[in-house]
Structures are given as structure tokens and as C-alpha cells.
Amino acid sequence: MHRLIILGPPGAGKGTQSERLARDLDLAHVATGDILRRAAQDGTDLGRRAAEIMRAGLLVPDDVMIGLIRRELAAPAAAKGFVLDGFPRTLEQAKALDALLAETGWKLDAVLYLEVPEGELVKRAAGRRVCKKCGANYNLLASPPTRAGICDACGGELYLRDDDREDTVRRRLEVYRRLTEPVVDHYRSCGLLRRVDGLAPPDAVYRSLLGQVTGAAKA
Ligand code: AP5
Numbered sequence: 122m123h124r125l126i127i128l129g130p131p132g133a134g135k136g137t138q139s140e141r142l143a144r145d146l147d148l149a150h151v152a153t154g155d156i157l158r159r160a161a162q163d164g165t166d167l168g169r170r171a172a173e174i175m176r177a178g179l180l181v182p183d184d185v186m187i188g189l190i191r192r193e194l195a196a197p198a199a200a201k202g203f204v205l206d207g208f209p210r211t212l213e214q215a216k217a218l219d220a221l222l223a224e225t226g227w228k229l230d231a232v233l234y235l236e237v238p239e240g241e242l243v244k245r246a247a248g249r250r251v252c253k254k255c256g257a258n259y260n261l262l263a264s265p266p267t268r269a270g271i272c273d274a275c276g277g278e279l280y281l282r283d284d285d286r287e288d289t290v291r292r293r294l295e296v297y298r299r300l301t302e303p304v305v306d307h308y309r310s311c312g313l314l315r316r317v318d319g320l321a322p323p324d325a326v327y328r329s330l331l332g333q334v335t336g337a338a339k340a
Contacts, residue, residue, distance in 0.1 A: 129235030
């Protein structure tokens with residue numbers, strides 16, 4: 122059983138790696154960006170508001186996100202352990218999570234922090250393609266689909282996320298530096314932060330992350 126957070130700037134590989142960790146360690150994968158994009162696709166009230174904010178490269182208000190995480194962690198799936206991907210993103214969210222975990226008596230094992238230089242992040246975002254139908258993720262440079270524009274897994278159409286356009290990526294990076302880097306400092310001061318080089322190829326990054334998770338479980 123593990124309770125983990127994966128942190129890092131936009132495009133660092135949080136989704137790629139946390140999906141695999143969740144599968145291999147049998148954890149709930151709680152990815153706030155995916156939840157918001159699904160809500161937007163379903164046309165819910167939250168989804169409509171979030172779509173506009175995401176398109177602008179800004180953050181959905183803290184109270185909305187804290188409510189969403191409270192519901193996700195109360196769901197039966199989270200009882201087996203979880204990896205949070207995309208939350209917390211502000212100091213206020215991190216403090217709300219601390220309080221929520223204190224209520225439940227749950228403790229975090231580790232906060233995995235993927236470090237990737239900014240130039241690489243912009244390249245990765247520009248190359249990312251996502252399947253409209255099943256959500257599978259490709260990268261034109263690192264992991265292209267077999268047929269251009271078509272998902273290998275389900276044959277669905279691949280698209281460029283609205284917030285992956287270069288000017289929006291730069292805005293997301295600026296928001297990350299201003300609002301999310303203090304979250305990194307918060308977990309560093311709690312002694313939970315585990316840094317991993319996210320520039321390496323995906324399998325190497327995964328091995329490092331797994332090493333950190335196993336090490337944290339033994340500690
Ligand atoms: P979200 O979806 O969480 O976006 P993000 O954090 O900006 O992260 P990304 O999905 O862009 O990247 P990633 O780190 O997951 O990397 P990935 O594995 O995909 O959030 C979107 C928006 O929702 C936010 O901007 C905000 O508006 C809102 N939101 C979400 N949570 C919120 C919160 N808590 N509070 C407020 N608002 C919130 O990889 C990226 C690309 O690189 C892929 O193409 C992948 O194939 C490739 N890649 C991955 N690893 C490697 C590697 N090692 N080498 C080469 N390529 C690689």
C-alpha cells in the first residue's frame with residue numbers, strides 16, 4: 122500500500138509515470154487534469170468552467186479542487202492507496218490536503234518530484250497528441266503512433282490539447298513557477314520530497330521512481 126504524490130512542471134511526465142505506477146502497484150490514479158478534461162467533454166457545469174480556465178493556462182480555483190480531491194479520496198478505490206497527479210498545485214491545496222490526511226489518519230509515503238529543464242517541456246508539449254476516444258497519450262518525438270493521427274490502441278483520432286500551444290505552455294510554466302514551486306518547498310521541508318531526473322528516457326525515469334517508492338516504503 123502506497124500513498125504518493127507526483128509533482129513537476131507541465132509536461133514533466135507526471136501522467137505517463139503515475140499511470141504506470143498505479144497499474145504496477147495497484148493504486149488509484151487520481152489525475153486532476155484528466156478529471157477536469159472528462160468533465161469538460163461531458164459538458165458538466167464544472168467542465169464548462171474548467172475548460173475556459175485550462176485553455177487560458179490558468180488554475181481552477183482552490184476551493185473547487187479541494188472539494189474534488191475530498192470526494193476522490195473518500196471513494197472506495199482510494200482505500201487501497203493512491204498516486205495524486207496534478208494535485209496539490211498551490212500552497213493552499215497542499216495545506217488542505219495535510220488537513221484532510223490528518224482527518225483520515227493517512228500518511229503520505231513520498232512526494233516524487235520530476236525535474237526537467239524548461240526547453241524540453243515546451244518541446245514535449247508541442248509533440249504531445251492525445252486520443253479523443255480513449256485518452257491514450259503519444260509524443261511525435263518520443264513515442265509516435267504507428268499511423269499518423271490515429272490511436273494504436275482504439276483507432277480514435279489524435280489531437281493537440283488546447284493548452285499545449287506554445288504561448289499557453291509558457292503561461293502554464295509561469296503559473297507553475299509562481300504557485301506550484303512553493304508546494305515543492307513545502308514537501309522538501311516536511312522531508313517527503315524525492316527528486317528524480319525526468320529528462321531520461323521514460324523507462325529509466327520509471328526505474329528511478331520505483332526505486333524511490335520502494336526506498337520510502339522501507340524507511
Ligand atoms: P494537467 O493535465 O495536470 O497538466 P500538467 O500538470 O500541466 O501536466 P501535463 O499533462 O501537461 O504533463 P505531465 O507532467 O502529465 O506529462 P505527460 O506524462 O503528459 O492539468 C491541466 C490543467 O488543468 C491545468 O493547467 C489547470 O488549468 C487544471 N488543473 C489540473 N489540476 C489542477 C489543480 N490541482 N488546481 C488547479 N487547476 C488544476 O508527458 C508530456 C509529453 O511528454 C507526452 O507527450 C509524453 O509522451 C512525453 N514524455 C513523457 N515522459 C517523457 C520522457 N521521459 N522523455 C520524452 N518524452 C516524454
